Amino acid sequence: MEDTELVERARGGDTRAYGTLVERHQARVYATLRKMTGDTDLAMDLTQDAFIRAWERLGEFQGRSAFSTWLYRIAVRLSYDSMERERRMPRAGLEREVADAAPRPDQGVERRSDAEVLQRRIAELPEMQRAVVVLRTYDELPYRVIAEILGTTETSARVSYHYALAKLRDRYLEEAKTE
Amino acid sequence: MTIERTHPTDIELAEWVDEPETRSPGASTHIGGCGACRARVDELVAARVLIAFDPPLPSDDAFVAQRERILAAIGSARSPEGGVRIVRRIGWLAPLAAAAAIATFLVLARDEGPRTPAPDSRTAGVAESPGLPILVDAREAAEEAAAALVPAATADISILETALLPSEPIEDDVLDAALAAAEPLAPPASLELSMTIESRFADLAEEDQDAVLLELAAADLGF
Numbered sequence: 001m002e003d004t005e006l007v008e009r010a011r012g013g014d015t016r017a018y019g020t021l022v023e024r025h026q027a028r029v030y031a032t033l034r035k036m037t038g039d040t041d042l043a044m045d046l047t048q049d050a051f052i053r054a055w056e057r058l059g060e061f062q063g064r065s066a067f068s069t070w071l072y073r074i075a076v077r078l079s080y081d082s083m084e085r086e087r088r089m090p091r092a093g094l095e096r097e098v099a100d101a102a103p104r105p106d107q108g109v110e111r112r113s114d115a116e117v118l119q120r121r122i123a124e125l126p127e128m129q130r131a132v133v134v135l136r137t138y139d140e141l142p143y144r145v146i147a148e149i150l151g152t153t154e155t156s157a158r159v160s161y162h163y164a165l166a167k168l169r170d171r172y173l174e175e176a177k178t179e
Numbered sequence: 180m181t182i183e184r185t186h187p188t189d190i191e192l193a194e195w196v197d198e199p200e201t202r203s204p205g206a207s208t209h210i211g212g213c214g215a216c217r218a219r220v221d222e223l224v225a226a227r228v229l230i231a232f233d234p235p236l237p238s239d240d241a242f243v244a245q246r247e248r249i250l251a252a253i254g255s256a257r258s259p260e261g262g263v264r265i266v267r268r269i270g271w272l273a274p275l276a277a278a279a280a281i282a283t284f285l286v287l288a289r290d291e292g293p294r295t296p297a298p299d300s301r302t303a304g305v306a307e308s309p310g311l312p313i314l315v316d317a318r319e320a321a322e323e324a325a326a327a328l329v330p331a332a333t334a335d336i337s338i339l340e341t342a343l344l345p346s347e348p349i350e351d352d353v354l355d356a357a358l359a360a361a362e363p364l365a366p367p368a369s370l371e372l373s374m375t376i377e378s379r380f381a382d383l384a385e386e387d388q389d390a391v392l393l394e395l396a397a398a399d400l401g402f
Binding site: 015018019022023026027030031034035040044047048051052055056114115118122133134136137138140158159161162163165166168169170172173 | 188189190191192193194196197198219222223226227229230231232233234236237241242245246248249250252253254
């Protein structure tokens with residue numbers, strides 16, 4: 001069954017239909033949030049919040065974009081809010097979180113370490129650039145969809161991405177030199 | 180891009196890496212023949228690969244458990260067309276409703292005349308408790324809130340309270356009507372005051388917080 005039909009049923013109060021939507025998109029939303037936050041536990045919580053929030057707002061979903069685009073918009077907004085809170089009240093343990101999101105040990109020490117460095121650098125980007133980097137590189141979404149998710153223009157998303165990628169490369173190289 | 184003789188900037192190289200379909204032949208020629216640019220392109224490609232690196236996902240069990248939690252949460256809410264969604268739209272009304280509830284209590288307390296401290300030793304000192312000034316502030320906040328809301332007449336604060344603290348079913352059309360009347364209102368200054376009250380309450384010593392809560396609980400407001 002297509003998402004649109006499941007959404008229609010869920011809108012009528014069919015929680016089973018909504019459960020199917022959750023099952024279909026849950027892992028991807030989680031993985032994206034993990035990339036954006038660098039925190040596995042937080043990503044799990046935000047994923048849950050995103051689906052609950054989406055259910056509450058299903059009446060506002062007008063089907064002009066795909067359900068997944070609309071859902072991502074909610075998830076990205078939640079991650080912004082969460083990271084804003086975190087900025088105001090920094091928590092210890094970033095290293096643990098970064099390690100959580102890094103590759104498994106059997107995937108090579110060097111690559112794991114490189115991915116950790118990049119993950120840390122992504123988390124330091126301004127929110128728009130962070131979201132664009134993850135949605136473009138990790139989710140491989142076209143700029144048209146990224147722009148819809150982030151409520152911006154395609155040009156702005158494109159420029160943000162190119163700028164962020166160049167910045168990540170620079171920072172990564174800087175860090176590699178100092179280690 | 181129209182770069183042939185000059186080195187492209189990092190941003191232009193990122194664009195070249197990101198969007199092969201829009202590469203200009205001139206830029207490709209330059210990069211193909213320039214070792215320095217080629218090296219920078221390789222670094223950008225490597226960065227993309229690392230960003231896209233996918234750590235293992237949690238077990239299926241973790242997702243199943245999460246799905247169950249989500250369905251339990253939405254199962255206890257009403258249909259997505261109903262009140263829960265609406266409550267999210269009226270964030271600024273939450274402190275207002277709380278302030279109005281406190282006002283109700285204060286008005287009732289005033290109408291009943293001076294309160295006699297209960298014999299319980301914990302409540303005996305309430306009248307002198309340092310927690311009490313926040314009730315005075317609460318009264319001001321609530322009166323301001325009420326002044327902003329009451330002229331709108333049709334916005335029934337009790338309906339909004341029920342929606343914000345859903346303890347019993349409420350008809351959607353009733354809630355919609357109340358919200359439709361309340362939504363055009365600008366957030367009153369009491370919003371800020373309510374937040375100040377909350378903050379001050381949080382700063383009180385535990386026994387003072389208890390005293391305030393006991394005072395409120397005695398009014399049976401259902402907090």
